[in-house]
Amino acid sequence: MTNTTLDARIHDFFAQKRIAVAGVSRNQGSHPAGRLIYDRFKENGHQVFAVNPHIQTIDGDRCYPNLQSIPGGVDAVVIVTRPELTDQIVRDCSAAAVKYVWMHQPFGKGTSVSQTAVDYCRQHDIAVIAGACPMMFCDGADFGHTCMRWVLKLTGGLPS
DSSP states (O other): OOOSSHHHHHHHHHTOSEEEEETOOSOTTTOOHHHHHHHHHHHTTOEEEEEOTTOSEETTEEEESSGGGSTTOOSEEEEOSOHHHHHHHHHHHHHTTOOEEEEOOOSSSOOOOOHHHHHHHHHTTOEEEESSOGGGTSTTOOHHHHHHHHHHHHHTOSOO
16 A cells, blocks of 8 residues: 555555545635645536534535445545544544545645644555645646645655
């Protein structure tokens, strides 16, 4: 399960069909990342599931309180939450048999990455990408995300 290169882990992640986005927010003004990622994965043909215990729907789509409540389960999860919530979500991944996790980290401040959660994933055979934004690597990446990817690659800021 453990791929040694970032490119291989990214390829494997995007190969999954059923992807949850944990941390989709109803407040798009101050927390847009989860929603942007959710929408982009839908646009790219993935079956996407919103996870947030505090909201019921996203544009008419059901929003689930946790990974275990998604009918049929998911293959992968993008986590867009505070690090302390990431720790619980990766434990939920084990309970829901999820094998791929991406912990979002924006270019500026804030992160979903928790070293405790990264260690948990590695100990439980969950492929993990700890940092960066999936929108920097997905089909149809916008100019801003393409530039961020280039800068992070140049400066050594991409996840290892």
